[in-house]
Amino acid sequence: MKRYRRVWVVYCKELLETLRDRRTLAAMILVPIVLYPVLMIIIVEALRAETGRRQAERYHVAVPDELHRAWLRSVLDREDAAMEIDDSKAVPGAPGPSINLEEGPVAFLRARLRSEQVEILVLEPGGSLWDLVAEQSAAAALSVEPPPNPEEAADLTNRRVLILQNDTNPRSEYVAAQLGSILQNEAERIVRQRMSKLPGGVATLSPLVLSSISTSSPEQQFAKILAMVVPFLLVIMTVTGALYPSIDLTAGERERGTLETLAVSPVPVGQIVAGKFGVVVTIAMFSTALNLGSMTAMFHFSKLAQLAAGSAPSTTMLPADTIDSAGAAAEGRLTQRDYHERRRQLEAEAKKKTGFIITAAPIVLLAMLPFAVLAGGVMLATCSFARTFKEAQNYMMPVMMAFMIPAMVVSYMPTTRLEGVLLVLPVANIVVLIRELFLGNYQPAAMGICLLSTCFYAAVAMTVAARLYGNEAVLFSDVGSYKTLLRRRFIKPASHPSAATALAAVALVFPFYFYWQSYLVNLDDPPDRIRLVIAGAQLLVMTAPILLLTWFFKLDFRDTFALNRPRALPMVGAVLIAAAIVPVGNFLRAVQYQWFPPGKDLLGDQLLVLQEGSLVSVLLALAVVPAICEELVFRGFLLSGLRGRLSTLATILIVGLIFGLYHMYMEKIPVLTLLGALLAIVCLCSGSIYPAMLIHLANNGLSLTTTRYEELGRILLMPSTYDAAITPRYDYPMLAYAVIFLIGLGMVLLTKRTAPHTS
Amino acid sequence: MVEVHELVKIFPTTEGGEKRAVDGLSFVVHPGEIYGLLGPNGAGKTTALRMVSGLLTPTSGHARLAGFDVITQREQAKRRLGYLTASTGLYQRLSPRELLRYFGALLGMDKPAVEHRIGELIDWLDMHEFADLRCGGLSTGQKQRTNIARALMGDPPILIMDEPTLGLDVLTNRIVLDFIRAEAARGKSVIMSTHYLDEAETLCHRFGLIHEGRLVGEGDLAHLRERAGKQRLSEIFLKLCGHAEHVLRQRPVAAGQDREDQ
Incomplete structure (x- = not known):
């Protein structure tokens, strides 16, 4: 409780001080409120002046x-x-001029x-x-x-x-x-x-009189226009909003000589950073909200929405009296006249309705929150390096570009949808997400991944910020340069990575892993090649950088990756869990599908192609390599970085969740999160990574083998149909597996916990 | 009570070498005592005081404030510490009263206690006329008084002051020195570093002379006079530092020399 109170104290003070600064106030309030109407007036007036000049x-x-x-x-x-x-x-019926x-x-x-x-x-x-x-x-x-x-x-x-x-x-x-x-x-x-x-006269000239009308409501058409501009603007506004406070609260504090005072107060750095971070996010969100509100008001009062709606470019209508629909009407079909009428009604209704953007605004704001957290974290982390305000401003330029460029690129790609790598691509995914929200496309699964991955990046940024902020090379600029922070000879050997290093490493590897896979995996290729690419990704893109980092930071390999000999009791427990993991996993998946039924194609049918070919190659690429690589990264590097820093429960949950996210399929995340958490528990209790590898190997390997040997499939209660896959089994064989699983888990949990980081 | 034992701090230099800023420093300061840490520029005074305050992590050795280790029991140790330097800044957009409230809250004091303490400090340091103005507009003297109040907010038993009178006018100088004397008289352990040897001579009970990160002489004025055979503190200082310079030159492995990383 005390820690939250102090974070709150820091938050309140920093907010008060920031709000007393005229520069912030101007940037945050005046600009959005005044800017848009003024811009609007200037543009309209400029257009008028230009037209007037041309006409005069x-x-x-x-x-x-x-x-x-x-x-x-x-x-x-x-x-x-x-x-x-x-x-x-x-002129009726005349395809005349203009x-x-x-x-x-x-x-x-x-x-x-x-x-x-x-x-x-x-x-x-x-x-x-x-x-x-x-x-x-x-x-x-x-x-x-x-x-x-x-x-x-x-x-x-x-x-x-x-x-x-x-x-x-x-x-x-x-x-x-x-x-x-x-x-x-x-x-x-x-x-x-x-x-x-x-x-025949003039009529000969018009054998086909064309008209085309759009079925989209004017609101949707307006939304389409907004969807192209607003997400990008919002990203810019959030980033700009976060800019000033993050510089002021870090480099500004150092420049004014107050950082030392703060550092000597009995408050851990993490709490100070958390308070400051809260202020940055608050200001960024407030600025975003004001901008969104001001934009809404401008669209509303300038009647731009109606104008935009009325000018739907895809609609060319004919005057009502020129349409002769007698033939169609006689047959009882809807006539062209009816369709024209319907369109006219739609537009008339839209003229009465206002404030469409107001209804979309709250949910858009909500979606911006994780992004604001990410922007704030990255900016605080970057500014923590800077010793002066000016230096921080220089550092901020590339950061701003890094935020704006993906946002801009994606806004020039209007047909991009929320799928594939884009789901986890920072910034770009939020831009597309907001665009989809404006267009009224709600895809909970994809949006969930988007927001979760953004939250993940944000958490990493914040952890890194906290670590940098407290670093003494950063705290006292006269104490040797921060350049020495990353020179290997000055890195003190440690037994295991810090939480910041672990999270940052995993976060950096995360997108690259997906680039590699989506760039190189082509489902039309021969299965062997696809498997090679996947195994290559695991080995080269995911595991190799982590091993390299471990070497660079002079970490103890044995401690970091828990390469200890497991003790007998948890090992036996792990064997029991491994034996029961496939049926128990299928059962949990079925329970999940009861509540959230999957699409038929989401059961991984398109991935069946991966399982063709020699069983040895399949097992090697899809069971052995993942069991080793993913365990080294998640239960090795990540777990050793987090454990001891957070409560055991939080550590297990975070490792599980990141493991689940890594697999990208929203439908698979819940069960994979549980699997990740289970493996973390096994690793923590046994003090060794090998039992976790064994369970992972069994989980992947056994289910792959069942596709070749029906008998094994029957023994392991593999569902053979879609219905079987989504219906949990409540029978004796299932009960037996559950009991085996629980006994195994019990044996693992009963093992006396090894003290963290003993080697 | 402050206990400092064999503190060492090694910094990497940008050229790739390393520098021993503080090299095996040990001393003890008792309650009611003012300990003057004296030395030329770059002797390691500031680094030493930062380590004693828990702002820097020592490469080896340890420091205890009122029995709490500054690294392993960081929070308890810092709670018992008032820290003040001449370069310490104030929050420009807060008033002294708000600033004191903030640090009171960070110390975990409850509201009535904070207000009571602020009242006391404002009376004592005569801050009435500017307690509610923004710090940005205060004079140097008013700022330093606010800083003193900030350091004393939690009534800490230990005060560490790094050049507290650097760049102050005569009047403010007087205020700071009076306050140090008064606090020591109330039983606090005070460590201060300064360049002004005359000031130190009248104020401090005991001295530690530091040169190139090592203590080259320690004791009260009588002891140092006897050892150096000189009367004035400045002469004693020159004598002992010169002697240390001579000794250091004899040794092959000296400060500032590059060492390969193990």
Whole structure:
């Protein structure tokens, strides 16, 4: 209790002090509250100004003679007249010019060149249109061959029009583009006039009148837009929010000379760091919440949501009176008119509803919490190195980039889904998770892994921060440089890794292990090759770095990996557990499936391909190598790092949970966590890793062997059907196995506990 | 009571060698005694005091405060320690009163006890006029008084002061020295390090002269005078340190020499 009270005391004081700092307040409150509305106003005003300028400005267009001038003026006037009709009401059934006039902020930029803005210059005798445009005396120039006929625009002569422009000049580019579209429209008008004299008339021109409507609600469409921008913004806001307090509470404290005072007070470093960490997370979350709120308010009050919803680009609708659905209606089917009607209703409803983002906000905030914890931890850990505020700011640049780049990359990949490596890829997984939340896709399993892995990384970051913060090379900058922290000759030999080292090592290996597997495993490859890749991952990516670290940090291999000879009693217990582990595991899995039924394909059928080929190779890759490697890493390195630092129960649970997470399949996590915890108990009680390896080997090896020998499968009560796999057995054979298992466990637990770290 | 036994601290240097900052330091300070740890710059005074305060972990040897080992019984030891240096900073955005409350809470004192103690300290150090202003705006003297109050918050039986008067004006200097004397008179064990030998001469009961991480002379003024054959502390200091310099030069393995890691 006392420890929490002191963490709380530190927390309150740091929060009070941080909130009294104007810089923090400005960054945290003023920026989000003022920034968005101001940004909005600036953007809208800038667009308006640009449009206004374009509409007020006059442009010179050069033509070779008076005939051209008269013709061009009449074309421009016709275009103006046509557009006025267009703007008030789209021409029915006509795939005419600019039918897809979008409303919305973008519409500002769709300003059209009007006749009165164009001043037509007639070329002086002996002059050249080229020179006029090149010297920028005219924005563009026009030449028509054969010469135009201003009296009868729709005569039967076909002409070539040349537009001269200078595309390094934006004004020239704009005018040329506008002239191009105006002439395109003119061409259509001519075609219509010519056609109107033929039998069938203009209608011949429109054999197919296209319309397309989206079934998504305007809210969903708005969410789609938000989902592209907001997660990235939120990540940035959280990181920015955490930035200042983490520098201030570490490097700032050192620079002001208060760190020594704090270090001499009777409070363990861990509690001080925990309090500070709490402040960083609080500020980061508060800043995120304010930003989210301010964004919501801006979308709400500026009616951007409705604009966005109304401009659904995938929808082009026809005016109601142009749709003749008599045929379909007679047959009792839903008609096009009905569908159009439904779409109109949807949009009308959306105009009344507001604040969609408000309903999504709380859950999004909740999802941001583990991320804020991660960001805070990483930043505190990094800042702990810095001796001055400035130095810390320099260190923060790469950290900010490390957070922003994955977030940015993923937000440019809108079709990325929450699966595979992405589930455990820090930062990127949270961005995708929030995007899915906005889109209304709730995938509890994948989201669970996402949040759990983020929590795991966060815990590692925090442990490392606590360790660095208390380090004397960091505490007193005059005491030898922190560079010596990582030089091997200054590392004191130790019997086993520290908790920070153990967690950090496992956390670093974690993503690489998955990169390797997802990059190299291709289920179409021959099974032997896949198995080689998997075993390679275990040996090279997972175990080798851990062994290397053990050497580097001068740890005692025997102590770190519990390479002791097991005593007789727990060894016998382990043999009994090993004998019963497969049926007991299947039973527990079935119990779990009773509550959370798995998908049919999630029972690992796609992995059956791995089990083809020689049994020796299968057992080697999927049983022997994992039993050795995973035990060395989890029950060796990780367990020896954690034990003695935490309560035994917490140690066992954490080792189990990390082991479960490592296997990535949400459905498998509960039972694998139990298995991991059981192996940790066995290792702790027996003081040796070998019994745990034996149980692990039996667990993997026996179930793999049963696929070859049906008799063994029957003895071990292997479920043969989907139904059998999800129904727990309550019969005598199962009871017998349970008893064997419990006797084994009892023997293990009854062993007198070895004192931690005796060699 | 402070017991220091054979303290050694070896630092790695950036060049890849190592430096023996403190090399086998032992001394004892009794209740009511002011012990002056004197030595030239870089002699290892600050490192020694940091080890005695539990801020640095000794490479070997141990220190006990009021019977508690500063490493293995860190919390109990620190609870009995008041630590003060001239460079100690204050939280700029807290007032002295809030600062004292914070450290009181960290010491685990309950609220009424904290308020009572703050009242006492404010009276005693005459902090009334600035007790509720932000520390950032205080004068040097006011800051140092606040720092003294902070060190005394838990009424610790042991005070360790590393150059407590460095850079202070005459008036504040006086306040600090008076406070040290008063606390020693109340039965506290005080260790202080200083450059100002005159100040030490009038204040300390016993001295430890430290040079290159070793104690080259220890005892009260009479004893040191007798040993060095000099009258003034500064002369004694020069004599004993010079002698140590001579001895050290004779020895082949000296401080600062690179050693391969075992």
